[in-house]
Amino acid sequence: MTSPSASQNLINLVWLRNDLRLHDQPIFNTLAAQSNGPGLAVAFILPAYWQQPDRQGQTRLGLAKTRFLRACLIDLQRSLYDQNIRLNLLYGEPVELLRRWYAQQPFHLHTACAQAPEEAAWLEQIATFAPLSTYTTHTLFSAGQLAPLLNDADWPASYSAFSRWLDKHQRLADIATPLPPSLLRADPYEAPFRAAVQWPDHQLHQMPPWCGRVPVNTFHGGEDAGVRHLSRYLWRDNAIRHYKDSRNQLGGPGFASQLSPWLAWGALSVRKVWAEIVRWETNNQDHEHNGWLKKELLWREYFHWTLRLKGSALFQNPAPAAFDQQRWQAWCEARTGYPVIDAGLRELIHTGYSANRMRQWLASFFIHQLGLDWRLGARFFEQHLIDADVASNWGNWAYIAGCGQDPRGGRCFNLNKQLELYDPHLTHLQQWLPELGSVTLSQVQQHQSAGPTLSLWPAPLSLPAAT
Numbered sequence: 001m002t003s004p005s006a007s008q009n010l011i012n013l014v015w016l017r018n019d020l021r022l023h024d025q026p027i028f029n030t031l032a033a034q035s036n037g038p039g040l041a042v043a044f045i046l047p048a049y050w051q052q053p054d055r056q057g058q059t060r061l062g063l064a065k066t067r068f069l070r071a072c073l074i075d076l077q078r079s080l081y082d083q084n085i086r087l088n089l090l091y092g093e094p095v096e097l098l099r100r101w102y103a104q105q106p107f108h109l110h111t112a113c114a115q116a117p118e119e120a121a122w123l124e125q126i127a128t129f130a131p132l133s134t135y136t137t138h139t140l141f142s143a144g145q146l147a148p149l150l151n152d153a154d155w156p157a158s159y160s161a162f163s164r165w166l167d168k169h170q171r172l173a174d175i176a177t178p179l180p181p182s183l184l185r186a187d188p189y190e191a192p193f194r195a196a197v198q199w200p201d202h203q204l205h206q207m208p209p210w211c212g213r214v215p216v217n218t219f220h221g222g223e224d225a226g227v228r229h230l231s232r233y234l235w236r237d238n239a240i241r242h243y244k245d246s247r248n249q250l251g252g253p254g255f256a257s258q259l260s261p262w263l264a265w266g267a268l269s270v271r272k273v274w275a276e277i278v279r280w281e282t283n284n285q286d287h288e289h290n291g292w293l294k295k296e297l298l299w300r301e302y303f304h305w306t307l308r309l310k311g312s313a314l315f316q317n318p319a320p321a322a323f324d325q326q327r328w329q330a331w332c333e334a335r336t337g338y339p340v341i342d343a344g345l346r347e348l349i350h351t352g353y354s355a356n357r358m359r360q361w362l363a364s365f366f367i368h369q370l371g372l373d374w375r376l377g378a379r380f381f382e383q384h385l386i387d388a389d390v391a392s393n394w395g396n397w398a399y400i401a402g403c404g405q406d407p408r409g410g411r412c413f414n415l416n417k418q419l420e421l422y423d424p425h426l427t428h429l430q431q432w433l434p435e436l437g438s439v440t441l442s443q444v445q446q447h448q449s450a451g452p453t454l455s456l457w458p459a460p461l462s463l464p465a466a467t
Contacts, residue, residue, distance in 0.1 A: 010131070011039040011189050013107035015098070017119070018389065019137035019266035020044070020072045021223040022079050024178035026135045027110045032182035040186035041107065042080060043088040044073060045097055046197050056328065056376060058383050061200050064352025068221040068386040070199065072267050075222025083184045091197040095125045102130045104192040112137040112266075115304065116390040117312045140175050140270055140301050155309050157405060162302045163295075178272040219261050219353060219386060226262030230273060233257055234280050243289040247296075248357045250428040256355065257293055260387035263300070270297060303395035306405050314394060317403055321373045328372060330461055332380070337460035338448050340419050341365050343432035352386035357422055361413050363400040368412040371464040374401035416445040433457070 014027050022028060031037060050060040061069075077087045090097050101107065108131045114120035115138060126132055136142045149155055149165065156162040166172055219225075233239050239254030249255040262268035274297060277290050284290075307314055330336045334345035344358045354362070359381075366377040378397040382388045398404025400411045423429055424441055436456055443453060452459035 009038060009106075011041055011105060011107045012037065012186070013098075013101070013109050013189075014040070014042045015094075015109060015111040016042065016044050016076070016266075017112055018115070018264065019112050020076050021226075021267050021269060022076075022181040023223065023227070024180075024269035024272050025182065026137060026179060027112075028182040028184060029179045030133075030135070031110065031186070032184055037186055038108075039189045040085060040184060041088060041189035041191070042085055043090055043191065044076075045090045045092070045094045047094055048092050048198075051198075051200055054379070056379075057332075058379050059200070060383055062349070062352065062384040063200075064350070065384060065386050065388065066200055068219060068261055068352060069265065071221030071225070072223075072265050073221075075224055075267070079223065080184075085184055085186075085188050086190055088191040089197045090191060090195040092195050094122050097195060098126055099129060100193065101191060105189070106130070108133065110135065113143075113308075115307060120311070138266055138270070139304050140274060140297065141171065141305075142176075145171060145174055146305060150305070150309055152309070155306070156302075159299055159302045159405070163298060166298070175274055176271060178269055178275050219258075219351075221261070221265070221267065221386075223262075223267045226259075226268035227272075229262065230259060230268060230276055233259070234276055240277070240280065240290050240293060241284075244292040245289075247292065248355075248422060250355045250358055250423055251431075257296075258353070260392075261353070264385075264387040264389040264392075270300070273297065300392055302405070304389075304391040306395060307391040314398060314404065315375060317373055317375055317401070320375075321367075321371050323376075324370075324372065324464075327370045327461055328376070331366065331370065331372075335458055336365075336370075337452070337458040338365065338415065339429055339433055339436065339444050339454070339457055340415050340423070340448065342457075343429045346432045347428075348381075348384050352384055354385070357418075358428075359396065360400060360411065361415060361418055363397055364411055364413040365415065367401050369463050370461070374398065374403065416449055419444065 012031055014031070019025065019027075031040060053059055073087065073089065080087050098109065109126060110133050111123070113134045113136055114123050123132065123134065143150060148169075149162075156165060233254065237254050240257070242254075243257065246252070246255040259268060259273060263270055263273070274294065277294055281290055327336075331345065334342045334349065336342055336345075341362060344354060344362050347358070348354045348362070363374070363377055366372055367374045374397050378394050381393050381397070382390075385393065395404055402411075419429075420441060426439065426441060426444065429444065430436060430439075436454065439454060447454045447457065448460060
């Protein structure tokens with residue numbers, strides 16, 4: 001690490017990445033506790049390469065995802081402005097921008113622990129030229145609380161084993177109480193240069209005509225919106241009372257918690273969500289459904305720590321599939337000829353959100369029926385999902401493919417059976433494929449299995465032979 005000269009005063013620079021909030025924010029709480037501390041700067045860096053298309057034309061910023069992120073940043077700007085702190089929005093290569101900043105105004109960098117390998121690489125490089133402190137901001141547990149497991153030999157091979165270990169060692173009782181928002185008392189600093197954010201120009205993308213016939217995205221980014229959504233879900237609507245029964249639905253009022261977009265960007269703390277569920281438990285007798293929601297939070301925890309431990313190994317495919325341009329293009333255009341899949345793809349691209357059950361159908365179809373590489377599908381989700389965090393998104397895709405922490409080896413769904421179970425009245429299907437008009441369940445099932453029978457929808461793709 002390169003130390004600044006004694007004559008140079010270090011400021012505190014907070015680099016926020018996926019912890020865009022003030023509540024339960026250990027970085028700000030630590031700095032607020034410093035009496036007569038140095039000046040404070042807060043920054044968010046949008047990596048330029050997030051907008052650079054890969055070989056298949058994908059980026060990391062689809063339309064809905066961009067809108068949600070921008071709303072999160074606008075809300076954070078307002079909250080910091082109330083405390084006389086400016087949020088510095090920068091655009092470029094993170095390490096080089098911070099190196100440039102440090103050369104002009106030395107700082108002590110405060111930021112979250114790395115979740116993904118690319119973040120770990122950033123922090124490793126930054127530590128060579130600036131003092132660095134990292135914080136646990138995105139998980140229920142700290143590394144210390146899970147220390148006995150954090151090596152390849154002892155890490156549980158399945159979620160069930162992870163859950164049993166937590167119960168055996170009573171770790172759920174050790175989840176920390178969320179921290180209150182801090183009052184920041186420091187001289188505000190701004191970046192010593194400009195690197196204005198360049199957002200994708202989605203005006204160039206012509207929206208298809210069906211967009212005018214479906215609901216717009218109802219998710220609003222930002223800490224304030226996330227906290228209000230949590231309160232509304234638990235306390236006003238008491239929707240958690242039916243979570244176990246409704247979580248596999250494809251839509252409807254309060255069918256799922258839908259907290260994941262705010263959790264993914266850290267606009268809502270997972271410890272706050274956990275604490276609110278526990279508080280709800282103390283006021284209600286029925287604990288069956290909230291237990292299922294807590295289980296989903298622990299699945300998220302398992303994926304996050306698996307990624308931190310396994311690193312780049314999580315992104316490997318021992319038997320990569322051959323790329324087929326025709327199938328890939330049909331998928332991207334939501335024109336596979338399988339109505340249940342095309343409806344799900346339209347919803348995902350248009351809103352940036354998809355029900356958990358639908359995500360499983362899409363991933364299963366992509367991997368086991370289209371015969372495409374699961375990592376390509378995971379990248380497609382990462383581009384569009386407003387709740388795409390690396391661990392959960394890639395962990396779930398690897399789980400469906402049988403390449404992740406899953407001893408049973410993959411999941412393949414029968415689309416006709418699933419449609420009959422979860423959308424028998426075609427409510428979701430007709431919402432997203434309005435041009436189909438009035439069709440029956442049996443007509444859709446026949447089209448998907450026996451050949452083209454729906455005149456208003458393309459014939460199903462010719463799929464590769466099973467191996």
